[in-house]
Amino acid sequence: MSDRGTGAPLRLITIPWSHYCEKARWALDRAGAPYREDAYLPLAHALPSLRAGGRRSVPVLVSPAGVLGDSTDILRYADGLVPPERALFFREPDAARAEVEALEERFDRDLGPATRRVAYFHLLPDEEGAFALMGGSLRSLESAGAAPPWWFGRGTFRAYYPVARAVMKRVMRIDAAAAERSRGKLRAVFDAVNERLRDGRPFLTGDRFSAADLTFAALAAPLLAPEHHPVPLPPPGKLPSDLRALVEALRDEPAGVFALRMYREHRHAKPGRSAAG
Numbered sequence: 001m002s003d004r005g006t007g008a009p010l011r012l013i014t015i016p017w018s019h020y021c022e023k024a025r026w027a028l029d030r031a032g033a034p035y036r037e038d039a040y041l042p043l044a045h046a047l048p049s050l051r052a053g054g055r056r057s058v059p060v061l062v063s064p065a066g067v068l069g070d071s072t073d074i075l076r077y078a079d080g081l082v083p084p085e086r087a088l089f090f091r092e093p094d095a096a097r098a099e100v101e102a103l104e105e106r107f108d109r110d111l112g113p114a115t116r117r118v119a120y121f122h123l124l125p126d127e128e129g130a131f132a133l134m135g136g137s138l139r140s141l142e143s144a145g146a147a148p149p150w151w152f153g154r155g156t157f158r159a160y161y162p163v164a165r166a167v168m169k170r171v172m173r174i175d176a177a178a179a180e181r182s183r184g185k186l187r188a189v190f191d192a193v194n195e196r197l198r199d200g201r202p203f204l205t206g207d208r209f210s211a212a213d214l215t216f217a218a219l220a221a222p223l224l225a226p227e228h229h230p231v232p233l234p235p236p237g238k239l240p241s242d243l244r245a246l247v248e249a250l251r252d253e254p255a256g257v258f259a260l261r262m263y264r265e266h267r268h269a270k271p272g273r274s275a276a277g
């Protein structure tokens with residue numbers, strides 16, 4: 001468990017390296033909201049999520065306003081904690097708000113599942129790599145009170161991982177044909193973002209950072225490994241060669257450069273340091 005701030009009234013249930021969880025965490029950090037992160041390994045996440053009143057998937061935010069089981073709802077909740085001129089979903093004018101909403105929805109629907117499937121398709125076969133990713137990501141929250149669960153060691157991981165991997169593959173439909181289709185979806189989203197950025201605009205829409213920018217950067221992050229990502233993701237040099245080639249190519253595209261810049265300029269891991277958002 002990671003307690004970001006004392007007496008935190010908010011509890012964020014996560015799989016720490018999950019990009020939808022990162023999307024929610026970014027919005028809360030940016031709003032300076034004190035929250036406790038309860039981080040779980042895949043499979044182990046399901047019961048706490050359901051018990052808290054969420055769906056099986058994470059993120060789940062337990063807040064005074066109720067239990068929010070979807071990252072978009074958590075962004076909207078975070079918007080209630082900042083002045084209107086910093087809201088991720090613009091309040092006005094209507095056309096700008098509609099565009100932010102449409103982009104955020106498209107990234108949620110097309111980009112999130114595609115990056116996840118492509119990344120896992122290449123990463124799941126490597127048990128050592130998974131051990132490093134899962135252990136490293138839980139340990140990154142350790143200074144704030146989180147830690148890998150007591151049973152997490154090489155021996156138990158060998159028993160846990162094949163089961164977890166089989167379930168993850170089934171639930172997220174991870175196989176070669178689906179990964180190929182997801183690459184196509186990823187390509188379409190990156191092409192659309194490249195095109196949008198062609199006129200040199202600093203943000204995807206409007207004149208300031210919005211839910212569209214945050215969502216694109218967070219949901220593309222597993223295939224970009226931004227330096228400022230608060231939970232360590234495998235750097236390109238540690239990836240299997242075909243995934244590494246994809247990551248290096250995406251990082252060089254305007255959309256990849258843009259997402260990395262959003263991380264550099266707008267991602268501040270600790271609440272209270274979010275003025276630049």
Ligand SMILES: N[C@@H](CCC(=O)N[C@@H](CS)C(=O)NCC(=O)O)C(=O)O
Pocket residue numbers: 015018019020021046056057058059069070071072108116171
């Ligand atoms: N639409 C949801 C998607 C969340 C989602 O897909 N979460 C994944 C982790 S990346 C998850 O919990 N998967 C495990 C499961 O469904 O049991 C949101 O925006 O919060």
